[in-house]
Amino acid sequence: FPSHDMGSGRPGWHIECAAIALKFAEPSQDYVIDIQGGGKDLIFPHHEMSASQVKVLTGKKFAKAYVHAALIGLDGEKMSKSKGNFYTADQLLNEKGYDADQIRYFLTLLSLAEKPSNFDFNTFNERNKFLAGPLNAAFEKPISAVHSKFDGVIPDGKLMEKVEKETMQIVTRYMKQMEKAEYSTLLFAIENYARQVNSLFTQYKPHDDRFDEVQRKDALYSCFYVLKNIMIMLYPFAPFTMDKLRESLNLP
Numbered sequence: 722f723p724s725h726d727m728g729s730g731r732p733g734w735h736i737e738c739a740a741i742a743l744k745f746a747e748p749s750q751d752y753v754i755d756i757q758g759g760g761k762d763l764i765f766p767h768h769e770m771s772a773s774q775v776k777v778l779t780g781k782k783f784a785k786a787y788v789h790a791a792l793i794g795l796d797g798e799k800m801s802k803s804k805g806n807f808y809t810a811d812q813l814l815n816e817k818g819y820d821a822d823q824i825r826y827f828l829t830l831l832s833l834a835e836k837p838s839n840f841d842f843n844t845f846n847e848r849n850k851f852l853a854g855p856l857n858a859a860f861e862k863p864i865s866a867v868h869s870k871f872d873g874v875i876p877d878g879k880l881m882e883k884v885e886k887e888t889m890q891i892v893t894r895y896m897k898q899m900e901k902a903e904y905s906t907l908l909f910a911i912e913n914y915a916r917q918v919n920s921l922f923t924q925y926k927p928h929d930d931r932f933d934e935v936q937r938k939d940a941l942y943s944c945f946y947v948l949k950n951i952m953i954m955l956y957p958f959a960p961f962t963m964d965k966l967r968e969s970l971n972l973p
Contacts, residue, residue, distance in 0.1 A: 735770035739783065743775065753781055758788035761837075791837040793828075800840075808840070822959040823849045829958055832905040851912050852962055859918040859951070860966060863944040866928040871941070878935075878942030884917060888950060895954055904958070911954050918944050 746754050753775055757768060764787075772783040794800060800807040813819045827848050831838040867875055891914045898907040925940035926932040956963045 733770075735767055736774055738767070739771045739774045739778070742771075742783070743779070748779070748781060749785075751781055752785040753779070753783050755785050756788060757784040757786075758790075760792050761789045762792060764789055791833045791835060793831065793833060794837065794839045796841050797839060819845075820961065822852065822962045826852060826908070826959055829904045830908055834902060851915075852959060855912070856915060856951075856962075859915045860948060860970075862918060862922055862928070863941055863948065864970070866922075866941055870928060870930065870937075875945050876938035876941055878938035878940070880946055881921070881939055881943045884921075884943040884947060887914060887917060888947070891954075892950070899957075908958065911951065914947065915951055917947050 742753050748754075757771075759768070768784075768787065775781060775783040792799065795806045795808070798804070798806060808817075810824060813824055814821065823845075827845050830848050867873055891910060894910055895907060898904070898910075921940040921944050922928065925936045927937040927941040927944070929937075952963050952966060
């Protein structure tokens with residue numbers, strides 16, 4: 722602004738955000754906007770300053786709710802445009818050749834809503850091994866056994882007691898942690914749940930005719946029960962991967 726009694730200068734960005742919101746938003750009786758969000762480094766001073774300015778001007782609260790995420794660094798340093806040490810999603814997709822599910826899955830595992838974290842490609846690749854390796858193996862083993870030993874049809878077995886118990890536990894946990902947005906610990910629990918397929922193959926050998934047929938059928942039926950639940954639970958985090966699996970299994 723031009724020279725004034727206070728001297729020449731320009732508005733700070735705290736008042737800019739407040740002014741923009743007051744000009745273009747449609748305030749309610751108590752709030753100017755519904756949600757304000759950003760990194761945790763914006764809590765103070767930026768968001769607190771904007772809120773205090775609006776409160777003085779209007780008597781209203783600036784935002785009904787605030788959403789703040791922890792910061793993610795790159796190779797141990799804070800990402801910064803001025804330093805140029807950052808990657809955009811487009812770069813990861815188009816230049817590095819990763820797919821959207823890999824990026825989404827990794828970011829979910831970082832728990833950015835709760836704590837700062839770090840991005841490096843070694844950790845990125847390590848955390849994504851589940852989608853590329855164990856998850857594929859969990860599906861390939863039962864599918865191969867069905868085709869080689871049961872004419873491509875899932876046998877009419879019964880759900881094994883241990884699988885039923887583990888499923889009830891993971892579903893209960895899934896509902897609670899999805900509601901609380903505790904995604905990171907939930908994904909590790911789902912990965913652990915998927916290991917039941919290997920355990921069933923190790924114990925009951927559904928791919929081997931030399932073992933008890935009834936137990937083999939029950940084990941294979943239980944494997945597909947586990948896989949169905951995994952596909953449902955992982956869909957919010959890796960939808961494209963789950964769609965590919967569904968199509969490969971000719972599921973509706």
